[in-house]
Amino acid sequence: MAEKQKVLICGDVEGHFKFLFNKVETINKKNGPFDFLLCVGNFFGEDNVELEPFKSGMKTISIPTYIIGPNRAADVKYYPDLNGCEICQNLTYLGRRGLYNASSGLKIAYLSGIEETSSEMRDYSFNAKDVTDVRNTCLKGQPSFRGVDILLTSPWPEGITNLDPKKPDFNYKGSKFISWLATHIKPRYHLSALENIHYDRPPYRNQSATEDNMEIATRFMALATVGNPQKRKWLYALNLTPVDRSRLSDLIVKTTDETASPYPKSTLNPDPLGLKMEVQNTQFFYDMDSQDGKRKQNNTDRANKRAKFEFDQAKCWFCLSSPEVSKHLVISVGNEIYLALAKGGVVDDHFLILPVTHHQSLSILPESVAHEMKLYKEAVGKYYEKTDRVPVFFERNFKSSHCQLQAIPIHKNQAPALKETFQEIAECNNFSLTEIPRNSQLHQIAQPGMLYFYVELPDGEKMYYRIKKDFPLQFGREVLVSDRILDMNDRADWRECQLDKVEETELAMKVRKAFQPFDVDV
Template sequence: MTEKIKILVCGSVDGDFTTLFKRVENVNKKNGPFEFLLCVGNFFGQSADSWQPYKAGMLKVPLPTYILGPTSEDQLSNYDNLDGCELCPNVSYIGRRGLFSAMSGLKLAYVGGTEAETDEKPRGYNFTKADVTSVRDVCLRGKPSFRGIDILATSSWPKDVTRFGQDKTVKISKESHLLSWLAVQLKPRYHFCPADEQYYERRPYRNHSSSGDITHTTRFIALARVGNRQKEKWLYAVSIDPIEKMRAMELYQQTTDQTECPYSGSMLLPNIMQNKEEKSNQYFFDMDAPEDHGSRKRKSRGSDGGPERKQPPVFDQGTCWFCLASPEVEKHLVISIGTEAYLALAKGGLVADHLLILPIGHHQSLASLPESVAKEIKKFKSAIKKYFNKRQKAPVFFERNYKTSHLQVQVVPVNLRVVNMLKDIFQDYAEGEGIQLDELPEHAKLDQIAPPGTPYFYAELPSGEKLFHRIKKNFPLQFGRDVLASESVLNMVDRADWRDCKVSKEEETELTKTFRASFQPFDFTV
């Protein structure tokens, strides 16, 4: 039997670092060693004076410490980078939300801040539907038989978590329906969050199972403020085996005090319910167009009582994010412009040289291109292959003609050693998602296989193999990126979501300039 992993979790520190680290040091010496300390509440106080000795290296932090982010505007100034940064030796801010994998194999999912009132332009101390969906996706990615995660840490309470719990009355200041939904999706063995002054430990609850199968339980624990006057518990020691290494008999062992799952209604749905229509703020990767509502069972009718004919959409090139003449295009990402197509750096790229090939005018997909545009895109592909071949890499080209209005050919280079494995890796991922991924004959033409209006996923592998899937419904939007980010290919699972890879406009401009210079010998447009 492997030795259990031991970590410490504390509530809000509010700048009382002396009390925190003195206690942690003593507990670690007496009952350790602990792998790390996790702080689920506010870390900084109103004054920065108590932090300066640690920041300057005059005082040492006894244990690797990971903290969640700010929960209000006045705390933002304490964080140099809201996507994550080291604050001092042994203290790291792990970002607004994500999945943290410890060296021991322990999986920690986390969401900092409070729920935003709107999904549009959330502030640095808020989280949105997109944030919790991203956390769910990265935890489930590549795991068709997902069992759950070890720990979920949040700055706010999930709504209704006290339902069926203890009779103890507890004061709750910040609740979130989104976090309840996330807890249902992730099935954490432990869910930690901060309390105001009162420690609260809920009786274990059985996780929801739509199939009625036996599930493991979750322990929800809210920790009081560090050094609180009421002497409520603020430091918690966890001894745990990673869920991925546990035997089913151990994982599903029942307890005598367990309760039903406290969450209900829309919290149990596989997708978050939302009344207002979302708008994507992506420019150069996986733009989500509005849903095609033509598949609804209840069809609208014309004035004659018959089914109303669908009118073809009318696109305004002035507002399209990818038509080169549009003012919406982020032109600092453009690398090379031909007569019919252009090359650009992907925003939030999986790797630094993640590219896009796009038609200059408005065209929906590779299957619907005029011959002149198709020829120039092939010329870009040829030039790109030669460029990466000189660098001992090989490009994977893929297109998702689904929930997009303008063709984007994604170009992601991979190491030559994985080229012969790519088809099998794509097929394995497709099988895990319940997708039929077909290999096309060498001389097959897309416009014959996918008539106009057909949604599809298409990939061209460095080996010359072509993979195709005719999309019917519920296709994972970032399927191509998920496969290439996997451990088997690029080993960049933490970069699978483009939002986790954004950099400043200045950095984007410099990356584009650097790539443009190195690509110039292969650029046929020069």
């Protein structure tokens, strides 16, 4: 289980830097160490002279502090670069909008400014495109998106007090675009300011586009102004495990005071402007730099056609053209497919068979790519055969951004126990594998967008499981390393089996040479 992160969040600072940082330093010494201080609302005020000692280095800020951008014209001049910059040591402006991924795995989404109601954008405002970009950034590469840990917006979301049993009567200026954004990225904590009000709303259960999905809950909190004379709460502490490193059962647990979502069903619309576009499945990828908004389409076209989002292959770990790919592990390259060693492999020649360009899963490969995939599977089988081993192929189309067919060899005498072992370990994880008829193919069973686990046994039998909510990520490995098969239980998690790059390079050279006589001729 990942380590919990300790985070402080404060409301409008309004130039009271000395008071804020002294208070934070005291709290950090007494109850810390804290990993971050996050500030929402108006950070700068009419008089910002108290920041000068921190800028000059005469004073220091005790913990890394992140702020979001200006909410009024008078404050724009205090931000050297509106796209994000360091203001002084341990004080960073995150930028107009985006997703900050901390090294711990904590996901912090943020949106600077106030909602723009006119057609002309200002340096301290956001519009529908901005919230769409944040949504796309959060969902990109997340086939089973759970949500983000924290959402920072200075304005409140419109309608947030709806369904609160206490029926608060606040006079606040809410943003419909922020309500839409919160609905789509499902923050565990949503923090706002600007109203000099402390409001701790009961947690609400996020909406789902499909009825059978159980979404996580969100807790919204508004914080008052730092050092306000009414002594309203302006500082809040969080202690949480990152969402992607938490058990799903922990994330969806219900509380006695939770409510339904305060936002209308219309916020599930994929377009914040309310155009009747088709709901996007999170199996598709979103590009934060997409130019779709600039295309000249009329409302009718946009209503009847699925929005086209381009995937940036340069940022995919497995697209061969990407600078992120581990090219030193590549064994063979064809026209459509390439073969590579798996990082932290179960055995030295644990292979990945992957499309050269971006394809999400085995079930939706174009015919030419699927044909070359078959040739590589046959080549891998012949390579293993020389040492009396047979391949087990499996794919997990869940929390993976690029089609990866894994090939792990076992001794041919162990093959008869495979089917029963897969079924038994699946039952231990509370699911059942379904056999695919001999005359059927995966693409006939798994429709586009479906999440699944798929395994192909050495005798040609195929089984799959349709993933609905959660799935043990190391399931395929766990079966093969079990006592009945390879008896290598200490190699169930790839992270425990990693080599350094020098060792990986040497191993790849050795396997590349051994595989050469079996290489695919395309």
